[in-house]
Amino acid sequence: MTQPRTPKWRQLADEVRRQIEDGTYSPGSALPQLKPAAEAAGVSYETMRAAYKALESEGLVRSVKRTGFVVLQAPGRRRVTRGTTVTRDPARGYVFPAAARPDEPWEVHGRPVRSFVPAPKEVAEHFGIEPGTETLRRRRVTSPAGEPPFQLVDTWLSPEAVEDAPQVAEASTGPGGYLDRLEEAGHGPIAWTETIRIRLPERDEAQLLNISTAMPVLETTIIGRSARTERPIEVTVRVIPGDRVELFSELQRARSARWPVAPVRPK
Template sequence: MTEPRAAKWRQLAAELRTAISNGTYPPGSTLPQVKTYAAEHGVHHETARNAYKELEKEGLIRATQRRGSIVLEPPVRRRITRGVTVARDPERGYVFPAAARPDEPWEVHGKPFRKELPAPAEVTGAFELPSETPVLRRRRVTSPAGEPPFQIVDTWLSPEAVADAPEVAEPSPGPGGYIDRLEEAGHGPITWEERLRPRMPDREEAKLLGIALSIPVLESVIVGSSARTGKPIEVTIRVIPGDRVELVGELQRGKSAKWPVAPVRPSAQAD
């Protein structure tokens, strides 16, 4: 028996994938309009549209209203060893596991943003504030030097934090950043808890990261608590495209898994 023939839209997607990989459609170029491409291949426009959607899911193209379907740079997948150690760089200050190696240069894309905005429930809940209370948010889009945007970093600072350390609301809080200012104001040493979850991006996140809405993202939420009050004073939410990162961790043997394995004794059999 022969295998069933692949659906036409899958065939078209494979042809487009090849055309992108061999440079027929280089990064930054646009694919033909869906209806044009469908007419050229003698198929219904929905068939061609399904092929385009498949490439968008794979992160190869991004659909825009003005330019059409833009071919993207191949994603650089970074392997992040998921540890629990917060390192420190003499120039940058604290470096968290989800961000970078202490010696790796990173750059900011666009202009960092700071403003009081209605905070999401995750933030107001941590700060014990009424729903959608305006909270100071510091946003920056960053990546390793020379790479496309890798992550959106939103840091929400509690009203108490801003009152105790007004510098955290400035464009540049100074050496060591906002965390050093908070610790100097009496909240150090800050302790952190991190939560990770996959989800779908919103339109603003997809635009800032240059990805399709169909590409899942990895969200890291780090809550920093004051040593003085024991309560959260900062919440940092990182959003990373799912096709650009994989988490790596070393598995360790527990006491019950020691080698050599203890021999299994045969069970007693009833007469």
């Protein structure tokens, strides 16, 4: 039996990928425009576009308006051990399970932004407010020093939180950050839950993370509940490109799964 023939668009994608890997096209450079590239390869415009879009879905290139497809800097994949323990650093305050390694320097890309913006439906539901209500959002893009943007972090603070602890809306929230200010205002000890899902990024998220809108992202959402009201007062959404991270958990044996296996006695 004959093997199925590799589609032409896949052959072209493989060839361009090799050129990216060997440095023919370096990070930040643009691939040849679709029309001349298609003519040079002797294929249709749509075949060439399918090849570029395949590379975009892999996170190797990104479509930029009026420029074309631009080669992205190859990110390093990081293993995240998913624990459930929140620790505390004397200098930084609470530390949640994340991709950071001990003593590893991280940097902020651009400037952190604090602004009152319309709350999306999911955040509004947690806070018990109408979707679109102007709500405080603290946004920052961070990564290990010297690496491309690794994560976009949005912290939403409820109107109640801002009223009780006005300092959470300021540039500097003081030692321990906004969580310490909330707990000092009577909401401590805050209790947290976390959910994780995979989705496609919004256009502004893709721009900030320098990825294609076709690149799936890992989204983790941590919800902090007030001990006083038992209602959510802060929601932190972390968005990480899917090609940058892998989750790791060490599985434990329950008593029923212990070794050696207990023999089954005949009835």
